[in-house]
Amino acid sequence: MEVLETISKFQINDRVMGYAPLGAGHINTTFLVKTKSTKWYVLQKINDVVFNNVNHLMKNIYRTTDFLKSKGYETLEVVKTKDNKLFYQDESGSYRLYLYIDNVVCYEGVNDLDMVYDVAKAFGLLHKSLCEFDASSLYEIIPNFHNTKYRYEQLLQAIKENKSNRVKDCLEEIEFFKKHEDNFSTIVDGIERGEIRLAVTHNDPKINNVLFDRESGNTRAVIDLDTVMPGSYLYDYGDALRSLFTGEYEDSKDLSKVGVDYPVFETYTKGYLSEMKGVLNEKEISLLPFAIYLISAELAMRFLSDFINGDVYFKTTYSEHNLVRARTQIKLASDIYEHLPQLNKIVEKCYKIS
Ligand SMILES: Nc1ncnc2c1ncn2[C@@H]1O[C@H](COP(=O)(O)OP(=O)(O)O)[C@@H](O)[C@H]1O
Ligand SMILES: [Mg+2]
Structure with a gap:
């Protein structure tokens, strides 16, 4: 060019x-x-x-x-x-x-909790500002992007085909999904039933897609709108926290560091609700922590499917790379799942003070 x-x-x-x-x-x-x-x-x-x-x-x-x-x-x-x-x-x-x-700066990672709050607020404001936009009139840029039910079917298909003879190497991980399979359609079905809003979503809610004012330090704009699509607020909220929780450990074999970071969880939720309190319905509020679990499980499915299929989608640098990534997300999903009551209590507290 x-x-x-x-x-x-x-x-x-x-x-x-x-x-x-x-x-x-x-x-x-x-x-x-x-x-x-x-x-x-x-x-x-x-x-x-x-x-x-x-x-x-x-x-x-x-x-x-x-x-x-x-x-x-x-x-x-x-x-x-x-x-x-x-x-x-x-x-x-x-x-x-x-x-x-x-006159803006862009960060690759969060430095402190103030930044977590600001990023959450910026994505909350984006959601709120677009809440009256008819999401169903937008194109689905990547079909089934956050259709967890579909992603699970893809995993089952991969297991059935067992193209690379790797199913034997991930029986424990497959077991996790079998045990949790009743949860995977919660958000998709909720949208279908009209209980969860079909909303305009960003689908890449990372800090490097937020521009901060160089002088005031305030957030200015959310960019990288390529994947703006119809979806659920819950997936953006969940994905933002999922990536904050795994951070640099996304590809790490050390699972001991992977889990809920409570101060980050509480701060992000406060920032997000400061804009979205009046937009989210009761059902959505009650599913906020669940959404972090679900999106972690969804990403785990994608890594595991790719591992079983022989590493055809994600770039890998060694043969177990996708399996290692899947394990990280499974660990996070499990940790959130175990602590859902506690996390929901924190959401309630944030809701009250927001
Ligand atoms: N309109 C813009 N004004 C200022 N900086 C921008 C603008 N668009 C993109 N950038 C900068 O370029 C980077 C990459 O753009 P982005 O749209 O996020 O691409 P990618 O999809 O490759 O992440 C951003 O993180 C930001 O630093
Ligand atoms: Mg970007």
Whole structure:
């Protein structure tokens, strides 16, 4: 790809001075585009291996960010191509341009509990700001992404096929899923029955997708909206805490460090509820801790399925890598499951004071 040539396809009126790689994202390829004025841009080559319908993806982003802007919320702003399209495409790939959100910093991990609170509040605010948006009108960018029931069926299929003769190496892990199988459809069925809201969700609720103001330190915007889709708030909440709990131990063989971090749990829940208290219904509130359990089990299923299938999806560096990852998530899921009553009590307390 010729970057400058690609940039010239978009509606930029200022003179472009140059470009440089930006951020540490793992999915897309991101460049900061500097111009002669103070208005700078972000060019992204969209990963079309992960996202096979860029048209749908860009429509979701355009519609949700437009809605957010109309509510006065700072968000990504799509800059169209000269022929008025949401992205540019040639043989080398698909590209989009955003306005650069300046004077911000982006962190790869949380440093302290204040940051946990701020990130939770930022995702809560995103959910709240989009709660009146008709989620069912959005495209499902990755079908069945958080359909735990479907993910479990995939695991059962992998076990049945036993393509790499690895079932014998993970009997204990398979046993865990068999024992818990009645839980896997709770959220999916709840959405179907109308007890859990079909909501606009982010699906990658990590700190490196939140921009903080360089001066005030306050959160400014939630970015990386590629996976904005219809789903449940519970999965975003659960996934955020799941990744905070496993942190750097996601790939570790040492399971002793994996489990609920109570101060992080309480702080995140407080921050999230400070925005979402009036939006979540009673059923959703009662399932918050359960959602962390469920999403950990779901990810464990995906790792274990891939292990059994012979490591075809996730990148691995040794033959048991996916099994090790599955064990981490199973350990976390088990720890949360055992402590659900205690965690629900903490949620109640956070609810009362929020
Ligand atoms: N509009 C923007 N303004 C400022 N920084 C941005 C903007 N878009 C992306 N970035 C920076 O680029 C990084 C990668 O972008 P992101 O959309 O999260 O890509 P990926 O999907 O690869 O994670 C972000 O973490 C952030 O630091
Ligand atoms: Mg990102």
